Amino acid sequence: MRNLILFIWKNNFFFLFILLEALAVFLIVQGNYYHKNVFIHSSNQITGKIYEVTHDVKGYFTLNRQNTRLAEENARLRNASDYAFMESALTTIRHEDTLFHRVFEFIPARVISSSVSRRNNNWIINKGRRQGLNEDMGVISSYGIVGIVVEVSNNFSLVYSILHKQANISAMLKKNNHKGFVTWPGVNYRKGIIHDIPAHVNVEKGDTVITSGNSMIFPENIMVGTVSEANVKQGKSFYNIEIKFSEDYNNTEYVYVVKNLMKNELKTLTEARDDE
Amino acid sequence: MMSSNKIMINILRFVAFVLIQGLILNHVNINGYLNPLLYVMFILLLPFDMSRPLTLILAFLLGYAVDLFSGTPGMHAAASVFVAFVRPYFMDAILKHDEEETGNEPTIRVIGFRKVVYYNGVLVLIHHMIFFFIEAFRISEFLQTMVRALLSSVITIALIIVIQFLFFSKSKTRSGLWR
Numbered sequence: 454m455r456n457l458i459l460f461i462w463k464n465n466f467f468f469l470f471i472l473l474e475a476l477a478v479f480l481i482v483q484g485n486y487y488h489k490n491v492f493i494h495s496s497n498q499i500t501g502k503i504y505e506v507t508h509d510v511k512g513y514f515t516l517n518r519q520n521t522r523l524a525e526e527n528a529r530l531r532n533a534s535d536y537a538f539m540e541s542a543l544t545t546i547r548h549e550d551t552l553f554h555r556v557f558e559f560i561p562a563r564v565i566s567s568s569v570s571r572r573n574n575n576w577i578i579n580k581g582r583r584q585g586l587n588e589d590m591g592v593i594s595s596y597g598i599v600g601i602v603v604e605v606s607n608n609f610s611l612v613y614s615i616l617h618k619q620a621n622i623s624a625m626l627k628k629n630n631h632k633g634f635v636t637w638p639g640v641n642y643r644k645g646i647i648h649d650i651p652a653h654v655n656v657e658k659g660d661t662v663i664t665s666g667n668s669m670i671f672p673e674n675i676m677v678g679t680v681s682e683a684n685v686k687q688g689k690s691f692y693n694i695e696i697k698f699s700e701d702y703n704n705t706e707y708v709y710v711v712k713n714l715m716k717n718e719l720k721t722l723t724e725a726r727d728d729e
Numbered sequence: 730m731m732s733s734n735k736i737m738i739n740i741l742r743f744v745a746f747v748l749i750q751g752l753i754l755n756h757v758n759i760n761g762y763l764n765p766l767l768y769v770m771f772i773l774l775l776p777f778d779m780s781r782p783l784t785l786i787l788a789f790l791l792g793y794a795v796d797l798f799s800g801t802p803g804m805h806a807a808a809s810v811f812v813a814f815v816r817p818y819f820m821d822a823i824l825k826h827d828e829e830e831t832g833n834e835p836t837i838r839v840i841g842f843r844k845v846v847y848y849n850g851v852l853v854l855i856h857h858m859i860f861f862f863i864e865a866f867r868i869s870e871f872l873q874t875m876v877r878a879l880l881s882s883v884i885t886i887a888l889i890i891v892i893q894f895l896f897f898s899k900s901k902t903r904s905g906l907w908r
Contacts, residue, residue, distance in 0.1 A: 466781045470814045473789045477810060480796075480803025481863065500751075500797050507752050566800075568755055570764045572865045572874075575800035611800060618867075639865070640762060640873055 501609040504565040505579060512706075519706050526595040557672050559709040560585060562592075567614070569642035569702050574616040576600065578708060581608040591670040591711040597700035598622065598664060598675050599708050610710075616642055616702060623668045624677050627661040629654060635662070635677055635696070642702050645678060650692040656683040662696050669719050671711060676700075735776070735832070743791060746771045751798030762877055765884040766805070768795050769856045770892070772813050773849055776834050777824075781817055788813035801864065808860040812852055823847060836897035849889045850882075857882040 461468050512519075562584075566577040580586050582605045592599040592612050600614035613620060616637050624647060625632040633649040647662055660680040666673030682695040713719075750768040757765070772788050792806030799805065820835070823844060833839050835848055861878040 466785070466814075469782045469785050470810065473785055473810045474807060477789070477792070477803040477807035480793075481807065483802070503752075566798075568799075570757075570759070570762065571799075571801075572861075572870075573801070577800070618865075639870060 501565070501577060501579075501606070504577060508563070508565045515704065515706060518704065522595060523707065556713065556715050558712040558714060560712060562586075562610075562708050562710055564705055564708055565609075567702070567705060569616055572639050573618050574614045574642075574702075576612040576614050578602075578610050578612055578710070579608070580710065581605045581610050583607050585712065586610050586710055587712075589670060590713070591672075592708050593671065593675050593711060594700050594705050594708045596676065597698060598671060598677055599700065599702070599705060601670060602710065614702060615645065615698070622671070622677070623665045624662050625665040626650065626654070626656065626680075627663050630665075632665045632667065633694075643697055644681065645696050645698055647680075647694045647696055648691070650694055652685045652690050652692060654692070656680060656692055656694060658683065669713055669716055732832075739775070742771055742774065743787075743794075747791065747794045747798070750795050755799055759884070763881045763884055764877070765881055765888060766795075766857060766860060767885055767888050768805075769809065769812060769853060769885070770849075770889050772809060772816065773852055773889070774834055774836070776832055777820065778832065784813045784816065785810055804860060804863045807863060808856050811859055812856045815855065816852060819848070819852065834897075837893045838897055845893055846886070846890065850886050853885050853889065854878075854882045857885065 560580060562578040562580040564576055565579050568574045568576075576599075578592070586602060586605050588602055588605060590602045592602060598615060600612045600617070600620070602610045603613050604611035615622060615635070618637075618639075620635070620637050622635045623632065624635045631650055631654050633647045635645050635647050637645050650656060658680055660683075662677040662680065664671040664673060664675040664677060676699045678696040678698040680694055681697040683692055685692055746768040750766065754765055754767055768791060771791055772784070775784055775787070788809040789806050792809030793803075795805040795809075796802055824835075824840060835845070837845050840848070857878045861874050861881070865874040867874075
């Protein structure tokens with residue numbers, strides 16, 4: 454025993470190296486496979502604050518562009534709202550609508566830390582549990598989908614953007630509703646891939662890809678991108694389709710977090726089925 | 730042993746490198762491909778006679794601090810600790826004994842331009858390779874990861890050499906934060 458301790462003490466450099474690397478590997482594994490890491494709960498309050506301060510400064514440089522974007526979106530929303538339409542006949546009667554039930558709620562947020570240059574781009578937004586956010590909520594912007602919330606602290610949230618190794622988003626072709634899923638192969642942050650579109654379907658360059666609404670995370674009809682390349686390899690039964698994202702993730706600033714108000718109901722339904 | 734002045738300078742460097750990496754370089758996006766990791770220069774700049782276990786611990790803390798900013802738990806820490814581990818062996822291999830004077834740091838003034846390029850080049854390359862391969866963690870993306878690591882290393886090394894020329898080339902004439 455004494456010899457062993459002496460041996461370790463003599464080689465303390467090597468053993469400390471092994472110990473620290475083991476600690477790092479532990480952090481990596483824990484951080485990657487279970488999102489329940491203490492990491493973000495404690496430290497993100499600090500780094501989150503620093504990001505927010507620097508972002509407040511940086512925000513001024515992009516004000517023009519962001520304002521244009523928000524104005525465009527406001528215009529679109531005004532066009533869709535009630536007062537943009539005139540009643541076509543005097544006989545129409547307005548009444549409380551009991552046929553439709555609200556499913557999605559949108560919470561506005563700002564991206565305070567983002568990147569597009571890494572293989573796994575984790576973003577941080579400035580809303581958290583206190584503002585009603587929770588894990589597994591979708592994040593969209595005015596031009597398209599952005600990602601999924603994976604961790605929330607009191608005032609900030611960690612978002613896996615679609616530019617992530619584990620991104621896997623249910624999507625479909627707008628013109629014929631054929632469903633597949635979108636992933637990001639890395640390198641170019643403007644381009645993604647949609648898998649599982651069968652070879653007999655007619656796909657052309659420029660076709661629109663939207664979310665399918667299958668996942669409970671995103672509503673249906675949220676823009677994902679447009680097809681930029683499509684071909685079927687000899688003997689394969691599925692397409693190779695490259696898409697160009699509609700959102701330019703390099704300048705995403707204002708986003709909306711999507712809260713599915715019926716998620717619990719859907720979840721208990723599917724779980725009840727699984728239990729049988 | 731380090732003088733208290735040296736310790737202060739190194740603490741300032743630590744904070745400066747973490748902030749530069751976390752707030753600026755992590756958001757620099759060159760071609761959607763390159764991500765220079767300049768913070769590793771902190772480890773490479775530690776004095777020759779720095780206690781080896783202490784170097785490891787500093788490297789871990791540095792990597793972990795950058796991890797906090799990047800949202801990549803443990804990845805930068807793993808790469809940094811490895812660099813801190815190889816550094817003394819590599820220094821012994823390429824430097825002459827009289828160059829490894831007490832308290833000196835491996836700068837252009839002390840070991841000369843050629844050795845600075847060699848020393849920083851190899852260690853930065855090792856660091857970037859480890860980091861980018863841990864980050865991707867897929868054999869199917871081998872080539873792409875390789876290219877990313879290589880090109881990012883080139884940029885980091887270039888930045889290090891520029892900083893070496895700006896702050897470490899002349900002897901006592903210039904004073905400032907970095908000395």
